[in-house]
Amino acid sequence: MIRRIGLALFLALLAILPLCSSFYITLGSYIGLYSMVALGLVLLTGVAGLTSFGQAAFMGVAAYTTAILTIQFGWSPWLTLLIALVLTMAIASILGAITLRMGGHYLPLATIAWGISLYFLFGTVPALGGSTGISDIGALQLFGMELRDERVFYYLIWGVCLSALWVTINLLDSREGRAIRALKGGTSMVEAFGASGHRLKNIVFVYSAVLACLAGWLYAHMQRFVNPSPFGLNQGIEFLFMITIGGPFSVWGAIAGATVITLLKTVLQGILPKLIHQTGNFEIIVFGVMIVAVLQWMRGGIWSLVERLLPPKPNQPINDSSDLSMRDQPLRGTVLLRVDGVTKAYGGLVAVKKMSFELSAGEIVGLIGPNGAGKSTMFNLISGEVPRTAGSIYLGSENISGLRPSQIARRGLSRTFQHVRLIPGMTTIENVMIGAYLRTHDGIFTAGLRLNQTREARVRAEAAKQLRRVGLEDSMFLPAGSLSLGKQRIVEIARALCGDPLLLLLDEPAAGLRHLEKKELANLLAELRGQGLSVLIVEHDMDFLMNLVDRIVVMEFGEKLAEGLPREIRSNPAVLEAYLGGV
Amino acid sequence: MDSQTILILAQDGLTNGAIYVLLSVALILVFGVTRVVLIPQGEFVSYGALTLASMQLGAMPGTVWLLLIMAGIAAIMETYRLLSSGAGRELPRVLAMTLVPPVAIAALVKICIPMHLALGWQVLLAILIVTPLGPLVYRVAFRPLADASVLVLLIAAVATHFVLVGLGLLFFGAEGVRTPPFSDAQLTFGTLTVSGQSLWVYATSFVFISFLAWFFSRTLYGKALRAVAFNRNGARLVGISPHLAGTVTFAFAAAIGCLSGVLIGPITTLYYDSGFLIGLKGFVGAIVGGMASYPLAAAGAFMVGFLESFSSFWLSGYKDVIVFTIIIPILLWRSLSSIHYEEEE
Numbered sequence: 001m002i003r004r005i006g007l008a009l010f011l012a013l014l015a016i017l018p019l020c021s022s023f024y025i026t027l028g029s030y031i032g033l034y035s036m037v038a039l040g041l042v043l044l045t046g047v048a049g050l051t052s053f054g055q056a057a058f059m060g061v062a063a064y065t066t067a068i069l070t071i072q073f074g075w076s077p078w079l080t081l082l083i084a085l086v087l088t089m090a091i092a093s094i095l096g097a098i099t100l101r102m103g104g105h106y107l108p109l110a111t112i113a114w115g116i117s118l119y120f121l122f123g124t125v126p127a128l129g130g131s132t133g134i135s136d137i138g139a140l141q142l143f144g145m146e147l148r149d150e151r152v153f154y155y156l157i158w159g160v161c162l163s164a165l166w167v168t169i170n171l172l173d174s175r176e177g178r179a180i181r182a183l184k185g186g187t188s189m190v191e192a193f194g195a196s197g198h199r200l201k202n203i204v205f206v207y208s209a210v211l212a213c214l215a216g217w218l219y220a221h222m223q224r225f226v227n228p229s230p231f232g233l234n235q236g237i238e239f240l241f242m243i244t245i246g247g248p249f250s251v252w253g254a255i256a257g258a259t260v261i262t263l264l265k266t267v268l269q270g271i272l273p274k275l276i277h278q279t280g281n282f283e284i285i286v287f288g289v290m291i292v293a294v295l296q297w298m299r300g301g302i303w304s305l306v307e308r309l310l311p312p313k314p315n316q317p318i319n320d321s322s323d324l325s326m327r328d329q330p331l332r333g334t335v336l337l338r339v340d341g342v343t344k345a346y347g348g349l350v351a352v353k354k355m356s357f358e359l360s361a362g363e364i365v366g367l368i369g370p371n372g373a374g375k376s377t378m379f380n381l382i383s384g385e386v387p388r389t390a391g392s393i394y395l396g397s398e399n400i401s402g403l404r405p406s407q408i409a410r411r412g413l414s415r416t417f418q419h420v421r422l423i424p425g426m427t428t429i430e431n432v433m434i435g436a437y438l439r440t441h442d443g444i445f446t447a448g449l450r451l452n453q454t455r456e457a458r459v460r461a462e463a464a465k466q467l468r469r470v471g472l473e474d475s476m477f478l479p480a481g482s483l484s485l486g487k488q489r490i491v492e493i494a495r496a497l498c499g500d501p502l503l504l505l506l507d508e509p510a511a512g513l514r515h516l517e518k519k520e521l522a523n524l525l526a527e528l529r530g531q532g533l534s535v536l537i538v539e540h541d542m543d544f545l546m547n548l549v550d551r552i553v554v555m556e557f558g559e560k561l562a563e564g565l566p567r568e569i570r571s572n573p574a575v576l577e578a579y580l581g582g583v
Numbered sequence: 584m585d586s587q588t589i590l591i592l593a594q595d596g597l598t599n600g601a602i603y604v605l606l607s608v609a610l611i612l613v614f615g616v617t618r619v620v621l622i623p624q625g626e627f628v629s630y631g632a633l634t635l636a637s638m639q640l641g642a643m644p645g646t647v648w649l650l651l652i653m654a655g656i657a658a659i660m661e662t663y664r665l666l667s668s669g670a671g672r673e674l675p676r677v678l679a680m681t682l683v684p685p686v687a688i689a690a691l692v693k694i695c696i697p698m699h700l701a702l703g704w705q706v707l708l709a710i711l712i713v714t715p716l717g718p719l720v721y722r723v724a725f726r727p728l729a730d731a732s733v734l735v736l737l738i739a740a741v742a743t744h745f746v747l748v749g750l751g752l753l754f755f756g757a758e759g760v761r762t763p764p765f766s767d768a769q770l771t772f773g774t775l776t777v778s779g780q781s782l783w784v785y786a787t788s789f790v791f792i793s794f795l796a797w798f799f800s801r802t803l804y805g806k807a808l809r810a811v812a813f814n815r816n817g818a819r820l821v822g823i824s825p826h827l828a829g830t831v832t833f834a835f836a837a838a839i840g841c842l843s844g845v846l847i848g849p850i851t852t853l854y855y856d857s858g859f860l861i862g863l864k865g866f867v868g869a870i871v872g873g874m875a876s877y878p879l880a881a882a883g884a885f886m887v888g889f890l891e892s893f894s895s896f897w898l899s900g901y902k903d904v905i906v907f908t909i910i911i912p913i914l915l916w917r918s919l920s921s922i923h924y925e926e927e928e
Contacts, residue, residue: 051737095911102914105620110914113907113910113911117903117904285750292739292742295735
């Protein structure tokens with residue numbers, strides 16, 4: 001309720017601002033434009049953990065494109081908008097494709113470089129007007145009416161800005177959005193559920209560039225004049241400052257930051273030069289100090305303070321049945337996973353050597369061995385995270401060796417992680433919904449326009465069903481980070497189940513659990529087997545496995561040491577030798 | 584273009600390249616040890632030249648005030664840290680270590696300025712003033728963020744760059760300076776004339792790089808820094824303080840920046856904000872080296888130097904456009920040649 005009142009007040013304030021003098025209308029328009037750019041940067045920096053200093057340069061591309069094409073060729077601004085968008089998306093895709101595969105600091109460095117070179121290019125090329133710029137850009141026309149009045153333009157800018165805000169909020173609360181929010185923790189988790197981390201990063205970067213492009217195009221037709229200075233690197237850096245101050249983790253932080261920095265800059269540019277008796281951009285000193293202080297003491301920015309005062313968001317309702325289509329499970333007893341002579345060598349070190357074993361549908365197999373036996377490597381070979389040196393792995397009748405983790409996930413393999421990979425700030429149910437990434441197909445367009453709601457409701461119901469299945473329905477709406485390690489491990493299992501797997505792969509699920517938690521986990525797994533699920537567990541806790549699994553495969557020094565029923569393994573002299581160093 | 588022009592341009596490229604080598608080495612060092620992408624590196628370059636220029640005019644350089652202010656802030660932060668962690672008895676020693684050297688340096692500068700010392704001594708004084716700014720910047724801006732992600736450190740670095748550029752304008756004004764050359768000699772080899780200043784640049788760059796090579800391969804401190812760069816937690820476990828390592832590397836970075844500033848001060852006019860672009864050209868070199876390889880970075884830095892001097896001949900207006908656009912193909916090459924790895928936070 002308080003959230004709704006706050007939103008209504010904010011909208012009312014925006015609506016009545018044009019009653020003020022023209023100075024405030026212009027200021028309001030700038031805040032709207034900057035909010036748009038900052039919004040993209042929130043998605044890029046706060047949500048996806050990437051960053052760019054080149055957003056002002058993207059604005060510049062759009063502004064100069066429309067300036068040149070409308071003046072020199074007399075084209076309609078609406079056509080030039082289309083061209084600017086295509087151009088921006090092309091540039092962003094290329095920059096993204098080049099840098100996003102490498103470490104996280106390459107994208108910002110590349111955008112610094114491209115921001116500088118573009119700035120110099122604007123200032124040097126005679127056709128672009130040099131440092132004096134291009135004036136007399138035509139006004140926008142809508143339904144035969146010229147948008148010259150600053151009040152009308154103000155409403156246009158905020159109309160676009162609020163639409164962008166709405167689309168971004170929708171996007172974040174969707175299938176792709178949840179995967180994007182998971183990117184910060186590294187890409188291997190989303191890859192394990194079938195998403196491509198690289199593709200998602202590219203989408204986010206292009207999306208943020210498109211928002212900057214819209215702002216640049218609006219800027220050119222609002223000012224009806226462009227010159228290089230508003231598109232330089234310093235402006236690009238200021239956008240980053242806006243979201244750092246406003247709050248990089250929330251879309252509202254973009255508006256808060258754009259407002260604070262724009263107002264503060266106006267005030268400081270009036271006061272500081274008088275105070276110092278010298279002209280210059282001294283406000284950058286204040287901004288710099290503020291940023292360092294915010295990073296040291298309040299990394300959530302201003303919005304995190306506001307968020308603390310607001311009541312929690314209401315929980316979304318949950319349908320009774322999920323009716324997502326399900327895979328046909330294989331017949332109990334048929335061979336589901338076949339590892340055939342698989343070898344993995346790192347240079348001269350052979351981590352896994354000619355391993356062969358099978359797993360039948362409906363059974364739980366434990367893969368055990370002392371530390372350094374090659375269990376985890378074997379696990380990563382099956383899940384596709386590590387490419388094999390030789391041998392083959394079959395899931396059902398299909399050879400899955402050589403496929404990427406996302407492709408293997410598509411064929412019905414779900415996994416958990418030894419070091420729990422949940423998104424601590426997201427609710428438990430949202431985390432589990434990531435598991436169903438491959439079961440619906442909404443892209444960013446249907447998500448942004450909220451045309452995905454029936455599918456979303458199904459996925460939510462499915463996630464709730466899996467949480468009930470593992471006995472965690474009470475924790476559904478709690479942040480996943482607030483749960484105990486034992487529960488987090490079980491949430492990971494629910495997330496894996498949400499992918500409707502043929503085979504569940506568990507990586508040391510008992511590590512770090514207390515005795516009772518281990519017992520509960522074992523009971524849960526036995527129950528899931530009763531429901532027909534096939535499970536492969538990599539574990540070194542013998543006691544945990546002994547009463548749970550149907551068969552055990554023992555590894556030592558990368559090779560298979562023994563295979564058999566738990567009681568056979570328990571008395572196998574070779575295994576005892578390996579585990580206890582001889583009896 | 585005749586061979587004479589080529590030789591002159593090549594010589595220019597070599598001189599600038601030698602400076603960029605120094606800077607890119609400092610950038611890689613700082614990134615390796617502290618994970619900070621040191622955007623403010625260039626400000627130390629401006630500060631170096633501007634400090635020297637102030638002393639030439641017999642004025643107290645603004646950087647001395649900056650040094651004292653930063654030391655004051657660092658002292659307050661140390662006091663807060665020690666008192667809140669219950670280590671109050673260490674306070675006198677820590678405060679002395681934070682405050683005494685800057686105050687002593689300020690006093691020394693105050694005494695020396697009216698004496699109009701020879702250029703060499705003034706250069707030493709400039710280095711003495713600017714070098715401690717490195718560790719102080721580290722202490723105030725970066726040390727409290729030591730556990731943050733590369734991204735957060737990068738934003739802090741950009742913010743620091745803003746502060747230092749703004750303070751540069753405040754302390755030194757908007758006028759550009761040219762410092763006197765170390766040597767007025769003009770050596771002639773056949774048709775080629777080499778200025779004494781260029782020789783100074785080559786020699787200093789060579790000596791400093793050799794010193795760094797010796798420091799990192801032969802001394803215990805150097806090896807400790809390499810250990811931190813290689814594995815921070817591992818180094819901490821064997822008793823190497825990452826904070827000490829950060830302090831030392833920032834001192835190196837500031838000293839290298841200042842030295843670069845006084846070396847190119849006689850060659851080009853430097854303004855309070857000129858260092859930024861110079862530092863970024865060092866970055867292009869560092870990126871060629873993948874922010875990790877010193878020899879590749881040096882090659883990259885020389886490439887930037889040559890590219891700059893030759894493009895200023897053919898397309899003078901587009902010099903910087905070309906130098907910074909080259910980074911895109913470089914990144915493409917690195918992205919194709921390096922194995923894909925994942926950064927976990």
